[in-house]
Amino acid sequence: MMRLDDQNADDIALKLAQIALEAGRVLREMECAVLEKRIKDDGSPTTAADLAAEQLILKRLNETWADIPVVAEETASTVLPDNLFFLVDPLDGTGDYINGTGEYSVNIALVRDHRPVAAVVSAPALGTVWIAGRTALVGKIPSAAGEDIAWSKVESRAAPEQGLVALVSRRHGDETTEACLSTLSIGTRRMTSSALKFCLIASGEADIYVRCGPTMEWDTAAGDHILCQAGGCVIGPGGSNLTYGHEDRGYLNGPFAALGDIALASRLALPVACDTTKPVAFGR
Ligand SMILES: Nc1ncnc2c1ncn2[C@@H]1O[C@H](COP(=O)(O)O)[C@@H](OP(=O)(O)O)[C@H]1O
Ligand SMILES: [Mg+2]
Numbered sequence: 001m002m003r004l005d006d007q008n009a010d011d012i013a014l015k016l017a018q019i020a021l022e023a024g025r026v027l028r029e030m031e032c033a034v035l036e037k038r039i040k041d042d043g044s045p046t047t048a049a050d051l052a053a054e055q056l057i058l059k060r061l062n063e064t065w066a067d068i069p070v071v072a073e074e075t076a077s078t079v080l081p082d083n084l085f086f087l088v089d090p091l092d093g094t095g096d097y098i099n100g101t102g103e104y105s106v107n108i109a110l111v112r113d114h115r116p117v118a119a120v121v122s123a124p125a126l127g128t129v130w131i132a133g134r135t136a137l138v139g140k141i142p143s144a145a146g147e148d149i150a151w152s153k154v155e156s157r158a159a160p161e162q163g164l165v166a167l168v169s170r171r172h173g174d175e176t177t178e179a180c181l182s183t184l185s186i187g188t189r190r191m192t193s194s195a196l197k198f199c200l201i202a203s204g205e206a207d208i209y210v211r212c213g214p215t216m217e218w219d220t221a222a223g224d225h226i227l228c229q230a231g232g233c234v235i236g237p238g239g240s241n242l243t244y245g246h247e248d249r250g251y252l253n254g255p256f257a258a259l260g261d262i263a264l265a266s267r268l269a270l271p272v273a274c275d276t277t278k279p280v281a282f283g284r
Contacts, residue, residue, distance in 0.1 A: 016119065121223050
């Protein structure tokens with residue numbers, strides 16, 4: 001069993017990357033298969049690929065950390081979180097996986113005292129993986145299993161005075177998010193699916209991602225940690241950090257903003273609750 005403390009958060013993140021890359025290879029192999037999708041209660045799809053990737057991640061996490069509960073998207077109702085637990089989205093952006101845009105990710109976060117402490121977000125089809133323990137790093141996914149990754153540090157950028165780059169979901173928009181964005185000097189809007197949005201901000205390629213519509217804790221925990229360790233932040237209403245492990249509210253997040261530059265926080269006014277009005281349709 002690998003030791004779990006703040007001193008080795010970077011080693012934990014490296015181990016999580018190995019697991020996410022293996023799950024990513026399963027997803028890539030299943031990409032071309034004709035997958036039957038099932039629509040879940042929240043309206044989002046799930047497939048055999050989600051389940052296969054999740055089974056593999058659960059097995060690998062159990063081999064290294066048998067005592068730590070894992071709350072994973074497809075089996076969340078069967079496990080209770082603890083003071084220390086893993087949050088897993090085996091396939092974030094299932095709609096994009098099915099539609100072949102390649103904008104999907106494998107997200108794994110280790111959460112301690114309601115906050116992530118080590119994480120991976122891997123984008124198998126785009127060939128890029130981000131991790132963070134204490135330091136946020138990015139690497140190219142090797143073509144063969146077991147090859148070394150040349151990691152480099154990522155840092156978010158200072159927000160430009162004008163022309164912020166905003167990332168918006170390709171599939172889930174809402175009126176409140178649009179109203180929030182309209183108060184800022186957005187120069188470019190870029191549609192991106194999954195937790196990649198956090199990672200692109202962490203890498204300094206974009207400035208802001210506001211989400212006032214519903215998301216789940218496994219959609220955000222890993223990206224939240226990577227962005228925070230890269231110098232940015234993810235805040236909820238009132239400017240507080242998001243917290244994780246809320247089984248009592250079905251792991252639903254509230255509204256949040258992911259920012260590359262913490263200074264942007266004072267320019268934002270997030271609503272206290274998620275917008276569940278009819279989705280704004282763009283890029284569907
Ligand atoms: N009504 C809803 N309730 C809860 N989560 C929702 C939701 N609609 C979308 N989501 C979440 O938004 C994620 C996709 O985000 P994005 O639109 O940024 O790509 C989905 O991830 P999955 O694809 O893992 O199910 C899903 O968890
Ligand atoms: Mg997801």
